[in-house]
Amino acid sequence: MSCVKTDGVQTDKNSPKNNMGMDFNSPDIMQPRKPVMPPKELRNGGRVKSNAVAPSGVYLPNNNIQTPQMTSPEYVQLSTAAALTLGLMPGDMYNCSCTRCLNLLLTYPEGCRANCAYCGLARHREGERDYADRNFIRVDWPAVPMAQVAEIVAGQIKEDGDTPFHRMCISMITHPRSDADTFAVLKTWTDHVSPDDVMISILSNPTTMTRDDVAQLRDMGSDIFTVSLDAATPELFDRTRGKGVQSPHTWKKYWEILEDARDIFGPKKFGAHIIIGMGETEYEALHLVQQIVDMGGHSHMFCFFPEKGSLMDHLPATPRDQWRRVQLARYMIDYCGVRVEQMKFDSESRVTDFGLPKAEVEMTVESGIAFRTSGCPGKFAEDISACDRPYGDSPVSDIASYPFQPEGAHMRKIRKQLDMEKPGESYAPGEEFEDL
């Protein structure tokens, strides 16, 4: 687990270098490797199924024991941050006492049947690592009986409804059973926890879903429905999630379910995930953000990080200049009423003008909220995500999405990355960790 602070500042030895000195990841460089099929006996969870070890309680990944045969809906995986908050794992994270979103992942010995090029859960890893031991957004995901998770959270809710978690999110992954099992996991949850106390989000798998499934999830108490487009253009989608990597997803089907979500969940209750730095231009990404806002939804952004073991692990992480520009522009489109047409872009489609008077841009930067992790809101404010995914898209030493409110040296660092330093102020490398 690369982001748990054990002693002092955690740095990531594998932290990638910038893109040959460029301040954006260009499309010609961001080419995934071709997937190599694992030996036949290891496909479809072969090792886990042939050993058939019965699960018992919580399973912590990569513990040098045979991965048990765990299957949703009885079992789910949860993020390391959620496991720490629930007290299922020891440790703590830099500047985060807990996470406000309980992220759950369906789990099967065969794992996700898709092969997305940037994802640690992808199918091509079957030979190398059992599904429940694979890293996803840079961290391990312990497996836990679903009823146990629901019981612990129900027991944490105070009389006034206060609870560490503001939101619970089910990530469906791609599996023939994932629709039915999502309903079953949701039923176990709502049998224990009221949606009034902890709001529910669904991170969908459009490839297996129908419009009726979307409606059923709403009727069962879900508050927000999201579609992980991830890639910002149809070509990039096909290259990283479709035919280009022998994966089943199509841009068309993802948009069909996104439009169903718009119709069924309504304004501000649906959204799309977009990864920045996979080869799209800044204009293309922000044009998509505008399109989603015009539909009534929000976009949730992730900074590309070369996930270990993925088909893109040889590629550079998104340079922070590109990431900060897009983070700031996306916040302005999503929450400040600015339109992409008001912004200006250079010949490489980089943002050069955010479309607001300088003083207003300055105020937005100064508030720091634009640089926090984006996602479904919790109970604090509409523009503060419950889903803070600590260090899911960067190492602590070079934070992309801030899982806490950035202040002081962190803000000076952000300003330097944006080339918007205040007069008389400058950032000294590493100064944000001086107190540790």
Ligand code: SF4
């Ligand atoms: S569908 Fe989701 S979990 Fe599966 S490989 Fe693609 S990104 Fe990863």
